[in-house]
Amino acid sequence: MKINLTSSLFMAIMMVGVMITLSSNSMLMMWVGLELSMISFIPMMTMEENSGSESSMKYFIIQSISSCMLILGMLCILMNFMSEYIMILSLCIKIGLAPFHGWVLSMVDGLSYFLLFILLSIMKISPIFIISFYNFNFSLFIIISLMIGSFSGLNQNSIRKLISYSSIYNLGFMFSTLHLNSVWSMYLFIYSIILMMIVMLLMNFNLNYLNQFLLNNFNFKEKMVLWTCLLSLGGMPPMLGFLNKIIIFENLMLNNNYLLLMMMILTSLLVMFYYIRISLISMMTFTLMMKWNFFLKKNYSYLMLLINLMMFPLFVLVKTVS
Structure with a gap:
């Protein structure tokens, strides 16, 4: 558009x-x-x-x-x-x-990708805000979202559908803390930032399907940035996306909801699998350039690397000091 x-x-x-x-x-x-x-x-x-x-x-x-x-x-x-x-x-x-x-x-x-970002982030703010007023047990919806978002993304070739399944999976995390507006709003904010960075990279590379990662001549550091953003969206520590998960896990432990916590941890492994699979395809297995070529063309790549790698340790430091 x-x-x-x-x-x-x-x-x-x-x-x-x-x-x-x-x-x-x-x-x-x-x-x-x-x-x-x-x-x-x-x-x-x-x-x-x-x-x-x-x-x-x-x-x-x-x-x-x-x-x-x-x-x-x-x-x-x-x-x-x-x-x-x-x-x-x-x-x-x-x-x-x-x-x-x-x-x-x-x-x-x-x-x-621009409209996909709006659909999966901005358009969810108002409905989730209204749902948060109701004291309703969403455990069944959360479990179904976690299962569908993790298992269905394993056999997807379309990147848009992969991101959509990831969004369904993250909705399960947000709905587990609907009674705390500060938690789910922070989760949605951080998720939107990570999704925006991934969308910018996919638009820049013009990637639509996973097989386009196989043979490419992308810059090595740009692919490193894309790899970092994908792992951050999956929740790999110490990326920024892991901050979301650790906040949800802490709240579930305080509420003694260990069954839902165990379900989230197990499905997180499946989500991390298909993000690591993308990274392995694009970085390790097939490429047309030398692995030691570290030439960087895009300046905003530095900013994305810093946001994903440094924000989580920064938040932990602030919480420890305060």
């Missing part, structure tokens, strides 16, 4: 919708913010050259259904009839939480 005045206007409207949802004290205004974000995101999808209209139609149908269910839940509040379950179900469909994740995977191949 080309960045022009039209797309900038829709981006501004989308952010206004998010701010309306976060700052409202009534469910009706929160719904208005959700719809404003959706209405501004759909025209951005139609600007895509390949499969943009198909993806926008799928997104519109799913979001319309979930919005109708949300309004139905508001009406059920007046009748005191299963309003909580209907509203939570509609919001889970809206963000693509497993087992309601099928629509996300069917439309991601028609999106650019």
Whole structure:
């Protein structure tokens, strides 16, 4: 998608919708913010050259259904009839939480990496914020998200679908601490930073499928940066992504939720497997350049390396000193 005045206007409207949802004290205004974000995101999808209209139609149908269910839940509040379950179900469909994740995977191949970043980060803020008001046990949804996000990503060749499965997996982590707004918001913020760096690198390299990693003449340090970002997204210590996991693990241990903690640790190994597999393919097995060629062309690569390698030790140091 080309960045022009039209797309900038829709981006501004989308952010206004998010701010309306976060700052409202009534469910009706929160719904208005959700719809404003959706209405501004759909025209951005139609600007895509390949499969943009198909993806926008799928997104519109799913979001319309979930919005109708949300309004139905508001009406059920007046009748005191299963309003909580209907509203939570509609919001889970809206963000693509497993087992309601099928629509996300069917439309991601028609999106650019920029729109994929918006779909998997910014568009999730408002629904998760509304869900956090409900005292509901999401253990079943969390386990399903962890299982689907980890196992289904093992046989994927499309990088967009791989990132989507990783997003479903990370939703399980966020939903485990919905009762703590500071924790899930920090998790989503750090995840968005890592995802933004990966999206920038994939756009720069023009990578869409895993087999494009096999034969390439990318710069060695740029591939090191991509490797670092992928391992950070998977949660490899001491990368920045490991900070997210260690915060979630600490909260689960304080709440004595050891079953969910064990499930997260075991599925994390599977997620790390397919990220390490990408790194092994791109760096160790197949390449057209010498391993000792350390010439660097992109200056922002230094910044990405520093963010991923130094932020977690910095946070640990600050916590220890304070």
